[in-house]
Amino acid sequence: MFDDGTPIYRQIADQIKAEIMNGSLEPGGKVMSTNQYAAFYQINPATAQKAFRELVDEGVLYKQRGVGMFVAEDARERLAADFRERFFERVLAPLVQEARQAGISLTDIIDYLEAQEGARK
Amino acid sequence: MPSLENLTLPNRQFALGLGIAGEGLKYFKYWIVAAVVLAFLGPLALSQTTEIDLSTWFYTANIGKWFTAFVAGGFLYALVPNMIAAGLTRRELSVAMGLFGLLWSVALGALVFAGLLAERAFYDAMGWTQGVQTGDTISALGSWSDTAVFAAVYPLMYLAYFAAGAVIGAAAYRWEGSGWLLLVPILPVVFSLDNALYDTEPFGPGWMGFLGGFMDEWGRVPILIGVVAVAAVLGLAARQILIDIPLRSKKA
């Protein structure tokens, strides 16, 4: 389930973020409880709680006392900005690096991406 | 263990003692019934060939002493790891064991007392003599009151044997391989008192009662006090061995 490189709570936080981004979690929607997460992933509930705390700190989730955790109304916007930043850093930068090692030029990559985009239209 | 459910803390050692006693008597019920039946049928069979001048119950009662010591030692040896691992304190276990000892001795003692009196009636009806072995001769128990006095001390004797068994059981758990050696000092003392009390041979290696020869002139009351004192000292010794006993580690 988890690769043990990154702490599990961060992986869970990332997963919840991804669910918000792809729409399976709606803004204002209720998130499963820490215990439900813990039981589902077979992890210590404190680990799930840590993920939630991080998301609350980031403003992605908010807590309603006695009721549960909910997705912030502006969560998607927050995450989109964050995601955009990380996309270049984590996805594109290594890609460019790898392409260089293989002797693929940037123009080749751009041509390829444009062709793909054209095929989709 | 019967119906331990819903035990509450401050009194659970009493309920436990009661439970163990009940369990012990239940566990050995067929043995006890068999002993009772044999004690009455034995002389009936023997009377076909020979004249009956010995009490069978005397032997039954004596076997009861050994039996009591084994039960005390065996139960305690098994209960120490189980009960402590199940969250009982050593103090609670020693109280439970003490209660078990009292109940067991009273129950078995009462059985033997009733048995000897019943045997008396049985023998009288058959025209036999109820007698006990004293040294090399057989002394008849003269009157009903002789029988009653003779029988009345059994609960006390059982208590002493129970305490002796408990000491050895606790010691054998505590000092693996050497604890049973406490038999060496304990056995002669208990046997000698037993011997002195009746001026009879206790059932078992009689020479162990060698001190009895010095004591039997004291008279019955001091000897009885001695039995009580020895039971008390042994009981305290068992408690002392038990009170900070460590559980053995598991063999890898």
Next chain:
Amino acid sequence: MSFSATLRDVTLKYRDSDALADVDLELEAGKIYGLLGRNGAGKTSLLSLLAAFRKPTSGEILVGGEPVWENAGIVSRVALIREGGDFDDSDTVKSAIETGQIRPGFDTAYALKLAERFELPLKKKVRELSRGKRSILAAVCGLAARAELTMFDEVHLGMDAPTRDAFYKELLAEYMDRPHTVILSTHLIDEVANYLEEVVILDKGRILRHEEVEVFQNMGATLTGPAAAVDEIAAGLEILAEQQLGGTKSTTVAAFEAGTRERAAAAGLEIGPVGLQDLFIHLTEPNRNGA
């Protein structure tokens, strides 16, 4: 109400050798702890003291804030399940379970439900059970004790993988149902790592580390890439293992900090994880200097 557990300056000697030496440990209430250590490190001794199975040679042991020794109110709510359990072998499985009833909090119905789920033969004698079934019986009694401090010492031995999995699941469910303190002592570290909140590593009778599990997870890393680049980044770090294939080198390092991580990433090295188990093996290495 979960129990905390405290050892203050605790030493336990067996004859001449120290099983535990000057141990100080503070375990907060309500967490799941992993207790790790090589054979003979003192894990069982430590657990035996917390359960008042034995008395320390010196020092103080508090459970739930009170001295644990001969304290009926505490020990009746502390359960230490040792490998194979502590049973009267001549008992039936059912009466072995019922012995647990001397704890006021014991949940017989739950025990019988678990016994059915794990297919324990109630009428069989304990001595007739296989090693695996015996371990399950011990585990079932531990769960049903509903204690405030529950400790399992190598209880998984003899259980097969699916059974272990089911046991961990049940343990977690029971824990979430009713918060209490749990200590798991095991050699199958990676198997239980996700269930733990904190990890205590014992080594030669002393506490080597006591950290949150994430601290261990961030502690080490495996760097893979061109040999020269790997060596450059790994220089000065504690090296746990090295492997080289042609020009590519793979080096596992401990104490991997954020700065180093960035430098390694900048150098284009592949950064892989180090499992708790590998890290544990390294940390308790007998010849390790500067532990």
